[in-house]
Amino acid sequence: MAxxxxxxxxxxxxxxxxxxxxxxxxxxxxxxxxxxxPTVQRxxxxxxxxxxxxxxxxxxxxxxxxxxxxxAHCARGEEYIVGQEAHTYKYEGGGAxxxxxxxxxxxxMAADGSLDPARVAAVVKVDDPHFAMxxxxxxxxxxxxxxxxxxxxxxxxxxxxxxxxxxHLDGARIFNAAVATGTPVADLAAPYDSVSVCLSKGLGAxxxxxxxGDGELIGRARRVRKMLGGGLRQAGLVAAAGxxxxxxxVDRLAEDHARARRLHEGLGAIDGVEVHDxxxxxxxxxxxxxARGPSLQAELAEIGMECRLSTGVSRLVTHLDVTxxxxxxxxxxxxxxx
Ligand SMILES: *Cc1c(COP(=O)(O)O)cnc(C)c1O
Numbered sequence: 476m477a478x479x480x481x482x483x484x485x486x487x488x489x490x491x492x493x494x495x496x497x498x499x500x501x502x503x504x505x506x507x508x509x510x511x512x513p514t515v516q517r518x519x520x521x522x523x524x525x526x527x528x529x530x531x532x533x534x535x536x537x538x539x540x541x542x543x544x545x546x547a548h549c550a551r552g553e554e555y556i557v558g559q560e561a562h563t564y565k566y567e568g569g570g571a572x573x574x575x576x577x578x579x580x581x582x583x584m585a586a587d588g589s590l591d592p593a594r595v596a597a598v599v600k601v602d603d604p605h606f607a608m609x610x611x612x613x614x615x616x617x618x619x620x621x622x623x624x625x626x627x628x629x630x631x632x633x634x635x636x637x638x639x640x641x642x643h644l645d646g647a648r649i650f651n652a653a654v655a656t657g658t659p660v661a662d663l664a665a666p667y668d669s670v671s672v673c674l675s676k677g678l679g680a681x682x683x684x685x686x687x688g689d690g691e692l693i694g695r696a697r698r699v700r701k702m703l704g705g706g707l708r709q710a711g712l713v714a715a716a717g718x719x720x721x722x723x724x725v726d727r728l729a730e731d732h733a734r735a736r737r738l739h740e741g742l743g744a745i746d747g748v749e750v751h752d753x754x755x756x757x758x759x760x761x762x763x764x765x766a767r768g769p770s771l772q773a774e775l776a777e778i779g780m781e782c783r784l785s786t787g788v789s790r791l792v793t794h795l796d797v798t799x800x801x802x803x804x805x806x807x808x809x810x811x812x813x
Contacts, residue, residue, distance in 0.1 A: 480779035481801040483738075486648075486676045486731070486758060486794035488781075495679070495719045502715035507533070507707045514711030518718050522685045525721070526649075526670055527661035530693035532686045532700060533714055537562075537647050539705050540671040540684040541613075542570045544643045547688075547695040548611040548669070551576035555611040555643075556595055556635070558584035563613050563645050574703065578607040586753075588618030589627040592634035599638040609638065615645040616663065619790070620735075620759025622652045625663075632666050642666065647673040647684075651757040654728040668692065677728050677758055678720040679795040683713050724795065731758040734793040734802050741806030747813045751788065760791040767813055774812055780805055 482488045491499070505511030519531035534540045541563045549555055555571065557564040559581045563571070571577040582594050590612075600606035612635035616623040632642050644667040646652075653660040664670045669688035674680035686696055700706060739760045743750040747765070754761040764771055768784035775782060782791055782805075793802075 478796070479781045481797060481805050482781040483791040483793070483797065483805070484781050484783050486792045489679045489795040491679065491681050491716055492795070494723070495716050498719040499712050499715045502711040504709035504711035507710045508701075512709065512711045512714070514718065515707075515714040518714040518721075519685065521718065521721060522672060523687050525660055526664040526672070526687045528664065528670070528687040528689065530688060530690040532693050532696055533707070533710060533717070534684050534686060534700055534705050535682060535707070537645075537671060537673040537675070537684040538567045538570065539700065539703060540673075540686045541567060541643075541645055542574065542703065543696040543699045543705070544669045544671055544686055544688070545571045545577055545611070545613070546575040546699040547692050548641050548643060549575065549577045550610075552578075552607055553610040554578040554580050554600070554607040555613050556580045556582060556590075556598055556609065556640070557613045558582065558588065558590055558615065558618075560584050560588075561613065561615045561618070561645065562647065563615070563643075580607075580609065584618075587627075588615065588621050588623055590614065590631045592630040595631050595634040596638065599635075599640065610640060611635075611643060612640050613643045613645065614667075615647075617648045617652050617757055619761075620648075620651075620754060620757045620792075622655055622756050629666060641668045643668065644670040646670045648676055648757065650725050651677055651728050651732070654725065655732055655757045669696075674717040674720055677731055677794055678717070678724045680716040680720045681713065683717050685717070727795075728758070731793040731795070731797070734758075734797055734799060735760050735791075737799065738791060738793065738802045738806065741802065742809060745806070745810045745813060748809065758793045760793075761788050762791060763788050764813065771809070771812060775805075775808060778808060780808055
């Protein structure tokens, strides 16, 4: 498929750059299931170091990375506490329950994505044969493009730790949070036992995620990954894309954030378009077109502008393949049509 003029559906749609493809073509490879792929090993070492953890494991997707983590933390009949709108609860096909026999204990999320520590403490179950055994708290950063304030994370984590739980962070976009706040990514990862990072979102790799944590946990996760069919062979080809992204595509996330602001301001100046200021923190813009949303989406698609617009609040996402000019053209196209 030819590249669209602009594609704001997600930051997963970006295509590997020429330089990234060159890095992939030159990658040294081996059989990673036997621990022989030097490029995968380098990627794992680099990410473990950057996130301040002992060990790391490369996986095909963020969903598999989170599931490996959940299954490494929780056995059959145990449970994890998670926000109602969290990816690890709502958007992963129920994998923890289906494949791990792990019970989710979802709780309400505040609008900013945080969990009330009192609520976390309240749903932890006592040791009683009636109940699943509560083992894990799972948070997400960024959530809906919003950076989770560290004090809110620490309050929820404290509640979990006091009850003897371990903690996992779905850090699919943790580098967006690090760049937006100017915080070292290791500081954002520090309070957690494990963190999952996506290479295929704003970082622009064609695929891949990495799970980091201590050596014992990652060892258990490797067993789970194999069981889930995620053991890879000459995966250095794609790990090389991740290494390239870590070298070249982290600081530039600030450009995606600036373009999201440009898009937000451009759309906000159009009569009949409502932008949601409090949601604008990283590379996601939240906007309402009312009843016009779905028909506008279809009209924009005809001129090569891809986005997903509902009658409610719609999400537009900037990434590596979105330029200032394309943002301006998109805003102009919307202004002509609403
Ligand atoms: C995309 C995403 C994932 C899953 O990643 P996939 O590679 O699409 O499986 C997990 N969590 C969050 C918050 C995400 O945005």
